[in-house]
Amino acid sequence: MRNPSTGPAGYFPDFRQRENAVAAHEGTKQATGRYSIRTTDGYSGRMSETSNETAASGDGKVCAVFGAGEYYGDMARALAISAGAYVVAADGGLDHVRALGLTPDVVVGDFDSLEGGRPDAGTRTVTLPPLKDDPDMLSALKIGWAAGYREFHIWGGLGGRMDHTLANIQLVALLARHGAIGYLHGDGTVITAICDGELSFAAHPVPEAGHMISVFSHSDISRDVNEPGLKYELLHGTLTNTMALGLSNEFRDGVEASVSVGDGTLVVTFPAEVPVPQMRRFRSFTREEAEGIGELDTEVSALLVR
Known part of the structure; x- marks a missing residue:
């Protein structure tokens, strides 16, 4: 990683693009007043601050999460999508x-x-202990969820350590x-x-x-899978997590x-x-499902081990 004071190479081909995007981001955030997270004090989990706004459903609102993985020079796009988002x-x-x-x-x-x-x-x-169960990315998603957001755009969640990439794919499945x-955004690809x-x-x-699109079953079995409008139109198919169809x-x-x-x-x-x-969801999620990701x-x- 390069010195953050200078920024990674290739972030912005035009410095004015960066200035304009930052101004748009900050202006939109001020206009919407999206400061709704409660924060914790140390490891205790004690809530130390609340905001005036509560986002009950997160509909139409975006939470942008930035991790420590690879960015592949995609930052101009990241900034554009993050304009007005809860960061x-x-x-x-x-x-x-x-x-x-x-x-x-x-x-x-x-x-x-x-x-x-x-x-x-x-x-x-929110300072976390090093010897913990939840990865930092999951903690970030939980914070966004608690603030009422249900659409998450994640950068820095792909590349680098393969186990982190796999874990982050698990997290979008959890959502x-x-x-x-x-x-998950990275290397010219989006994973959802x-x-x-x-x-x-x-x-x-x-x-x-x-433009390639690939579809995999994360659950053991996925039934009634449809892909109309694509080159290969699978209709009412069944996929398993051991198939690469x-x-x-x-x-x-x-x-x-x-899809x-x-x-x-x-x-x-x-x-x-x-x-x-x-x-679009095909069903109403149960109260337990909708309540949160933990x-x-x-x-x-x-x-x-102690």
């Missing part, structure tokens, strides 16, 4: 948030991957199982997951080289497409150039 920096993700010129709403982590200085005074900070949606619902992709130009499908030029599953959880990958899809855990792991 959570997960540990070393704070280096990237600073490089973008953004002010995080919350910073969380044990700060083992942070290369720059600790969070500025006055920044809402899907609770009726929310998360998008959907449970008992549909992703609808708008018609868009497709280059001659094609959904690999390397393609969008068609100027044709709307969708749906009647019963199960799918992981879907598509190019970053493709417009972000609309998500409480923020600030304790040392009980599984630790």
Whole structure:
């Protein structure tokens, strides 16, 4: 990682683009007043601050989470999508948030991957113990969830350590199982997951080289899987988590497409150039499912050998 004071190479081809995007981000956030998270004091989990606003459902609101993984020069796009979003920096993700010129709403982590200085005074900070159960990324998602957000865009969650990449794919599946949606961005690819619902992709130009989309079953079995509008139109199919049938499908030029599953959880990958899809649920999630992805855990792991 480069010195955060200078920023990684290739972040912004035009410095004015950065200035304009930052101004738009801060202006939108001030206009919407999205400062709704409660923060914890040390490891105790004691709530020390609340905001005037509560976001009950998170509908139409976006939480942008920045991790410490690879960014692949995608930061201009990250900044554009994050305009007006509720920003959570997960540990070393704070280096990237600073490089973008953004002010995080919350910073969380044990700060083992942070290369720059600790969070500025006055920044809402949740300090976690190093010997914990939840990874920093999950803690960041729990903070966004507690603030009422149900759409998450995650940068720095791909690349680097493969186990972290796999864990973060598990996390977007976790969000899907609770009726929310998360998008992992990196290396020109977006990874998301959907449970008992549909992703609808708008018609868009497709280059001659094609735009690949792949669909995998995260659950043991995914039933009633449909992929209308794609080059290979699977209809009312069944996928399992040991099948690769959904690999390397393609969008068609100027044709709307969708991916749906009647019963199960799918992981879907598509190019970053493709417009972000609309998500529709096929059922109402149970109260237990909708209540959340778990409480923020600030304790040392009980599984630790002592």
